[in-house]
Amino acid sequence: xxxxxxxxxxxxxxxxxxxxxxxxxxxxxxxxxxxxxxxxxxxxxxxxxxxxxxxxxxxxxxxxxxxxxxxxxxxxxxxxxxxxxxxxxxxxxxxxxxxxxxxxxxxxxxxxxxxxxxxxxxxxxxxxxxxxxxxxxxxxxxxxxxxxxxxxxxxxxxxxxxxxxxxxxxxxxxxxxxxxxxxxxxxxxxxxxxxxxxxxxxxxxxxxxxxxxxxxxxxxxxxxxxxxxxxxxxxxxxxxxxxxxxxxxxxxxxxxxxxxxxxxxxxxxxxxxxxxxxxxxxxxxxxxxxxxxxxxxxxxxxxxxxxxxxxxxxxxxxxxxxxxxxxxxxxxxxxxxxxxxxxxxxxxxxxxxxxxxxxxxxxxxxxxxxxxxxxxxxxxxxxxxxxxxxxxxxxxxxxxxxxxxxxxxxxxxxxxxxxxxxxxxxxxxxxxxxxxxxxxxxxxxxxxxxxxxxxxxxxxxxxxxxxxxxxxxxxxxxxxxxxxxxxxxxxxxxxxxxxxxxxxxxxxxxxxxxxxxxxxxxxxxxxxxxxxxxxxxxxxxxxxxxxxxxxxxxxxxxxxxxxxxxxxxxxxxxxxxxxxxxxxxxxxxxxxxxxxxxxxxxxxxxxxxxxxxxxxxxxxxxxxxxxxxxxxxxxxxxxxxxxxxxxxxxxxxxxxxxxx
Amino acid sequence: xxxxxxxxxxxxxxxxxxxxxxxxxxxxxxxxxxxxxxxxxxxxxxxxxxxxxxxxxxxxxxxxxxxxxxxxxxxxxxxxxxxxxxxxxxxxxxxxxxxxxxxxxxxxxxxxxxxxxxxxxxxxxxxxxxxxxxxxxxxxxxxx
Amino acid sequence: xxxxxxxxxxxxxxxxxxxxxxxxxxxxxxxxxxxxxxxxxxxxxxxxxxxxxxxxxxxxxxxxxxxxxxxxxxxxxxxxxxxxxxxxxxxxxxxxxxxxxxxxxxxxxxxxxxxxxxxxxxxxxxxxxxxxxxxxxxxxxxxxxxxxxxxxxxxxxxxxxxxxxxxxxxxxxxxxxxxxxxxxxxxx
Numbered sequence: 001x002x003x004x005x006x007x008x009x010x011x012x013x014x015x016x017x018x019x020x021x022x023x024x025x026x027x028x029x030x031x032x033x034x035x036x037x038x039x040x041x042x043x044x045x046x047x048x049x050x051x052x053x054x055x056x057x058x059x060x061x062x063x064x065x066x067x068x069x070x071x072x073x074x075x076x077x078x079x080x081x082x083x084x085x086x087x088x089x090x091x092x093x094x095x096x097x098x099x100x101x102x103x104x105x106x107x108x109x110x111x112x113x114x115x116x117x118x119x120x121x122x123x124x125x126x127x128x129x130x131x132x133x134x135x136x137x138x139x140x141x142x143x144x145x146x147x148x149x150x151x152x153x154x155x156x157x158x159x160x161x162x163x164x165x166x167x168x169x170x171x172x173x174x175x176x177x178x179x180x181x182x183x184x185x186x187x188x189x190x191x192x193x194x195x196x197x198x199x200x201x202x203x204x205x206x207x208x209x210x211x212x213x214x215x216x217x218x219x220x221x222x223x224x225x226x227x228x229x230x231x232x233x234x235x236x237x238x239x240x241x242x243x244x245x246x247x248x249x250x251x252x253x254x255x256x257x258x259x260x261x262x263x264x265x266x267x268x269x270x271x272x273x274x275x276x277x278x279x280x281x282x283x284x285x286x287x288x289x290x291x292x293x294x295x296x297x298x299x300x301x302x303x304x305x306x307x308x309x310x311x312x313x314x315x316x317x318x319x320x321x322x323x324x325x326x327x328x329x330x331x332x333x334x335x336x337x338x339x340x341x342x343x344x345x346x347x348x349x350x351x352x353x354x355x356x357x358x359x360x361x362x363x364x365x366x367x368x369x370x371x372x373x374x375x376x377x378x379x380x381x382x383x384x385x386x387x388x389x390x391x392x393x394x395x396x397x398x399x400x401x402x403x404x405x406x407x408x409x410x411x412x413x414x415x416x417x418x419x420x421x422x423x424x425x426x427x428x429x430x431x432x433x434x435x436x437x438x439x440x441x442x443x444x445x446x447x448x449x450x451x452x453x454x455x456x457x458x459x460x461x462x463x464x465x466x467x468x469x470x471x472x473x474x475x476x477x478x479x480x481x482x483x484x485x486x487x488x489x490x491x492x493x494x495x496x497x498x499x500x501x502x503x504x505x506x507x508x509x510x511x512x513x514x515x516x517x518x519x520x521x522x523x524x525x526x527x528x529x530x531x532x533x534x535x536x537x538x539x540x541x542x543x544x545x546x547x548x549x550x551x552x553x554x555x556x557x558x559x560x561x562x563x564x565x566x567x568x569x570x571x572x573x574x575x576x577x578x579x580x581x582x583x584x585x586x587x588x589x590x591x592x593x594x595x596x597x598x599x600x601x602x603x604x605x606x607x608x609x610x611x612x613x614x615x616x617x618x619x620x621x622x623x624x625x626x627x628x629x630x631x632x633x634x635x636x637x638x639x640x641x642x643x644x645x646x647x648x649x650x651x652x653x654x655x656x657x658x659x660x
Numbered sequence: 661x662x663x664x665x666x667x668x669x670x671x672x673x674x675x676x677x678x679x680x681x682x683x684x685x686x687x688x689x690x691x692x693x694x695x696x697x698x699x700x701x702x703x704x705x706x707x708x709x710x711x712x713x714x715x716x717x718x719x720x721x722x723x724x725x726x727x728x729x730x731x732x733x734x735x736x737x738x739x740x741x742x743x744x745x746x747x748x749x750x751x752x753x754x755x756x757x758x759x760x761x762x763x764x765x766x767x768x769x770x771x772x773x774x775x776x777x778x779x780x781x782x783x784x785x786x787x788x789x790x791x792x793x794x795x796x797x798x799x800x801x802x803x804x
Numbered sequence: 805x806x807x808x809x810x811x812x813x814x815x816x817x818x819x820x821x822x823x824x825x826x827x828x829x830x831x832x833x834x835x836x837x838x839x840x841x842x843x844x845x846x847x848x849x850x851x852x853x854x855x856x857x858x859x860x861x862x863x864x865x866x867x868x869x870x871x872x873x874x875x876x877x878x879x880x881x882x883x884x885x886x887x888x889x890x891x892x893x894x895x896x897x898x899x900x901x902x903x904x905x906x907x908x909x910x911x912x913x914x915x916x917x918x919x920x921x922x923x924x925x926x927x928x929x930x931x932x933x934x935x936x937x938x939x940x941x942x943x944x945x946x947x948x949x950x951x952x953x954x955x956x957x958x959x960x961x962x963x964x965x966x967x968x969x970x971x972x973x974x975x976x977x978x979x980x981x982x983x984x985x986x987x988x989x990x991x992x
Binding site: 720724747749750752753 | 841842844845846847848914940941944945946947949950
């Protein structure tokens with residue numbers, strides 16, 4: 001297939017995107033049904049052309065068409081087929097195309113599932129998404145065309161960056177972009193509400209499943225990235241507060257805040273303006289991340305190769321999209337604060353505290369990430385801001401949130417129920433004390449370790465108590481609606497994550513050693529025996545492969561084969577060997593020969609490291625579970641006026657009082 | 661376009677140096693010293709591979725500084741003294757933990773200031789929106 | 805429902821914050837165009853150069869010290885035979901060595917002496933004197949973290965200027981020569 005066809009497809013997609021952002025919005029404004037009806041058609045058309053372009057690029061990789069410059073730079077004849085396909089998004093241009101394809105997929109999903117939304121509102125939403133797509137497509141064809149030719153075509157390609165030759169690359173970017181771009185839906189709903197001057201906040205309920213789904217994807221995307229760094233960068237770390245990691249973490253924090261703000265707006269009609277603002281911010285931070293990664297503005301491991309024009313274009317785009325939205329917000333957001341009033345010790349207050357801490361944490365990350373720029377801009381010297389800044393501050397900011405976390409679900413909407421709180425507090429504290437004693441008996445020493453166990457138990461006990469309370473009080477069939485199940489999964493995931501993060505940090509043993517064949521080293525209760533290095537051959541690399549036998553109390557646990565690969569392009573990449581376990585990972589990396597037949601090796605024992613990602617996966621499942629809730633099923637073409645009249649199941653009064 | 665390509669390839673070449681990370685066995689006297697060394701060098705920035713810590717970087721420069729830091733530890737120098745020694749030569753850019761100075765006031769006090777502003781907004785909101793529990797009407801239905 | 809009217813001005817706060825951010829980004833992009841992020845200003849400017857005692861490349865039994873160099877300003881140019889960018893810089897040094905008006909000292913950084921000698925023989929020797937630092941330990945005291953780097957040291961042994969990366973005719977005309985002239989004006 002001809003790569004120029006891909007270019008043509010992109011140009012057609014731009015035209016359709018331009019129409020998609022103009023026609024449906026005019027239609028909604030004028031009340032013209034035929035114009036509004038173009039929304040779905042245009043969105044589908046755009047999807048088809050972008051998918052076509054994506055397929056053509058993939059085909060170029062598949063067929064080793066090195067006359068396409070992008071393929072020549074990022075592929076190689078010897079590259080395994082799955083990396084050839086994932087190399088499509090291995091660098092700037094192709095990853096933008098993936099970004100676009102995902103945006104179009106979300107739009108398509110909305111077309112498929114949102115047909116019962118009021119037509120004018122739906123048209124505005126599709127129009128806003130069309131505008132987002134238009135900017136990105138224009139960016140792609142003017143500065144980052146993946147279909148440029150390289151003539152004469154080289155015989156072989158330069159090969160994909162070896163760091164990216166990992167299953168992580170196959171999953172991490174698509175999942176992450178699903179999250180980033182997924183926030184465009186909540187964004188489009190908010191802008192459509194502002195454009196249409198929606199008086200009621202019914203739109204928030206329509207928007208909630210999309211926000212939860214996007215946040216779930218973003219969570220698992222970050223988890224995949226973290227695991228990738230752990231496996232592939234070989235430092236055994238899972239989070240580095242690198243600017244690009246921060247760029248993905250900021251929308252995650254805002255997304256988490258938005259999920260809760262939306263719940264309040266949906267159910268209590270409160271925080272209407274705040275929900276609008278967070279909807280804009282979640283997507284704004286996604287765009288900001290894209291800008292930071294692709295403008296070369298910040299020094300980072302992950303930064304793409306940059307050209308000045310690209311940075312300027314995204315900045316202008318960011319300014320137009322976010323600036324325009326915030327201006328619209330300033331002019332049209334509700335002028336009155338509304339919603340039901342509530343008692344101080346109610347669920348609303350807990351959620352507001354959570355929102356506050358998440359938002360401030362996001363501001364803290366933003367400040368630290370951008371501060372080096374401030375130093376440069378004001379000419380006061382170069383400044384580094386790194387883990388010692390972010391880590392402790394984040395811990396401090398999350399403390400009130402973690403403390404409040406069990407009491408959000410255990411509280412009631414609007415009303416205070418101090419009796420329930422008191423009872424829950426006593427039980428949670430008791431469980432924390434028991435967990436602390438058990439941990440101490442198992443050998444946990446040091447305040448940091450005990451703190452980790454306590455905090456994790458605090459959160460998990462809160463969820464368990466809530467589950468028991470619901471089980472005892474709620475009638476059959478209404479015990480755990482999906483929305484609540486999602487909350488429980490995600491909150492429990494936070495507890496698991498806390499345990500993993502803090503215990504890994506406080507209990508890990510890492511050691512660089514030099515060993516000759518036959519040598520051994522003790523790491524905790526494990527013995528690592530080194531049985532030398534042999535040569536092996538991979539598809540597109542040569543490797544030196546070490547053999548390390550790990551024993552515990554004389555019994556063999558596992559044999560690991562860490563590699564040091566030299567790829568066809570001459571790049572050297574270490575491939576750690578890891579034995580994963582629920583309670584600990586054993587990790588070996590092979591370094592260099594250091595004379596006399598000795599090699600340098602890095603050996604780790606990393607307890608509880610899997611819990612970090614396990615917690616993340618639970619949070620993701622939580623986000624996805626919420627989507628399934630009946631509450632969000634659109635029954636018929638609801639008009640804004642009638643949408644709130646959804647009948648609630650009538651429950652006994654005793655239940656409403658929330659007796660424990 | 662040529663220039664663009666050259667730039668892209670250059671950036672590519674630069675990232676390559678990142679890939680191999682440091683495995684650098686040093687003869688520590690005991691685990692406490694090893695932990696202290698890892699903790700210290702993790703909080704220092706490599707001047708050559710600027711996106712890596714001194715602990716992680718495989719650059720020759722990082723290796724040499726690790727040796728220097730190791731030697732200073734054997735001489736009984738404190739973390740503070742070692743950091744001062746490095747800052748005198750390479751400026752505070754080498755610290756991932758920027759010290760409090762006029763240039764970093766906004767960095768260190770920014771977050772507390774934002775948090776304070778947030779707390780004030782929330783207090784105002786709660787004062788406006790909350791009512792004593794007794795005045796709030798009971799609502800039927802599942803409290804979820 | 806209890807509706808409370810709000811001051812509409814507050815609605816512009818997010819927009820104002822965002823506008824300030826965009827201004828910073830513009831400054832950042834401009835800064836990026838005019839600076840190389842890898843170059844970090846030295847804290848040693850206007851401070852005494854570290855004491856050093858390094859062997860001469862031509863005759864390793866003879867040493868050059870900081871004290872030997874006091875009394876007249878001089879340039880130290882950090883180079884190495886393995887350094888790619890030093891090859892780019894080399895012709896510039898050849899062209900300017902006699903135009904600086906002060907001695908240009910080559911500082912052979914983490915290099916085998918025979919490699920450095922071969923390199924200078926092949927390309928030509930722009931230096932009035934070459935000293936060698938095989939371990940690179942002294943270089944750390946100078947704050948060297950790559951090559952090439954160039955230091956201007958005055959008659960009292962104070963570092964007056966440092967350039968990171970290859971010297972170019974533009975850098976020499978714009979930064980280095982004015983500094984050398986200023987030193988000459990001071991007349992020591």
